[in-house]
Amino acid sequence: MNSDQKTIGMRLTAGVALLVMLFLLAGCGPYIQDAVRGNDAVQLRQMIARGADPMKTGFKDETLLHLAANHNAVETARLLIQSGVKIDARDKDGRTPLHLAAFRGFAETSALLVAHGADPTLADNRGQTPLHLARIGGDPLLVMVMMPDDGGLADRWFVIGNRLAEEGQCAAALQAYHLELESNGEDERVYYNIGLCHLRLEQIDAALAAFQSAARLDHDYAKAYYNMGVIFGGQGRYDEAVAAFRETLRIDPADGEAWYNLGNCYDGLHQDDDALKAWESALLVAPEMPAPRFNMALTLSRLGHHDRARRHYDALKRSHPDMAAELASLLPLSQ
Numbered sequence: 001m002n003s004d005q006k007t008i009g010m011r012l013t014a015g016v017a018l019l020v021m022l023f024l025l026a027g028c029g030p031y032i033q034d035a036v037r038g039n040d041a042v043q044l045r046q047m048i049a050r051g052a053d054p055m056k057t058g059f060k061d062e063t064l065l066h067l068a069a070n071h072n073a074v075e076t077a078r079l080l081i082q083s084g085v086k087i088d089a090r091d092k093d094g095r096t097p098l099h100l101a102a103f104r105g106f107a108e109t110s111a112l113l114v115a116h117g118a119d120p121t122l123a124d125n126r127g128q129t130p131l132h133l134a135r136i137g138g139d140p141l142l143v144m145v146m147m148p149d150d151g152g153l154a155d156r157w158f159v160i161g162n163r164l165a166e167e168g169q170c171a172a173a174l175q176a177y178h179l180e181l182e183s184n185g186e187d188e189r190v191y192y193n194i195g196l197c198h199l200r201l202e203q204i205d206a207a208l209a210a211f212q213s214a215a216r217l218d219h220d221y222a223k224a225y226y227n228m229g230v231i232f233g234g235q236g237r238y239d240e241a242v243a244a245f246r247e248t249l250r251i252d253p254a255d256g257e258a259w260y261n262l263g264n265c266y267d268g269l270h271q272d273d274d275a276l277k278a279w280e281s282a283l284l285v286a287p288e289m290p291a292p293r294f295n296m297a298l299t300l301s302r303l304g305h306h307d308r309a310r311r312h313y314d315a316l317k318r319s320h321p322d323m324a325a326e327l328a329s330l331l332p333l334s335q
Helices: 003-025 032-037 041-049 064-070 074-082 098-103 109-114 130-137 140-145 153-166 170-184 188-200 205-219 222-234 237-249 256-268 272-285 290-304 306-319 321-328
Strands: none
Touching: 003 237, 032 041, 032 064, 032 074, 032 170, 041 074, 064 074, 064 098, 064 109, 074 098, 098 130, 109 140, 109 153, 109 170, 130 140, 140 153, 140 170, 153 170, 170 188, 188 205, 188 222, 205 222, 222 237, 222 256, 237 256, 256 272, 256 290, 272 290, 290 306, 290 321, 306 321
């Protein structure tokens, strides 16, 4: 390269540098779309404060809220709604932000939009509504989200989870309950219901962890302790089960089922006297229960207390003849 060529090269390099500097001085840098797409609400708020227009639209008339909905960007969607972006704005295909969120299966963003007034029954240019798209996707949580109610977003997840659980949609209910925890913080009722869903799905360890969380938040949550006891007992962890049922009975001494299960746990530990006392307590608070009598008859007979065993058998014969017949096949005294 001769000296003239070197000079030209240096001038071109300087020109590029000047061009870059001019772009920077002109304000080019991160686009508002990038902040929306990245769910960066802090950056988006700063950009709006510096004059960026949250009402801008794309070449297909899509708003920034459409963009947020299409990327499940919940936080930036919330900020755009607060900034006044129209909730049911339509693009050239007639689609609202809710159409996009529903099509992509984004339950959390869909719930945010519906909670702020988005209409799940608006049809696009092809005649499809967000509710129709949710049903096509087959996601029960998303379908439930499309049903508006009077509650706020944070309140809705617990309600939605309960409705899904009542319909037997436990996996979807779990999603809703976890979204409730994310939205509203820890709640013993939510953890308890999570435990019930895990039980129905036969996810025992997860159920136990949820009930333990409920009891951690509310030391007087009798039902949480009761279910912990049932799980521990089913796993043969009788000492832990006894402790859980004792907590249940501390809170509710009139819980016959807890007394009965406590007796079963003592029986598992071969503590016959404690088992008999617990079953007696079950009958004191719930004399109509047949199971404590059945177990007492078996234990008393094994210990040689045949007269006492016979009395329980006779009581069963009057109140629950089928159970008495089963007991008769196990105990010679009952023949």
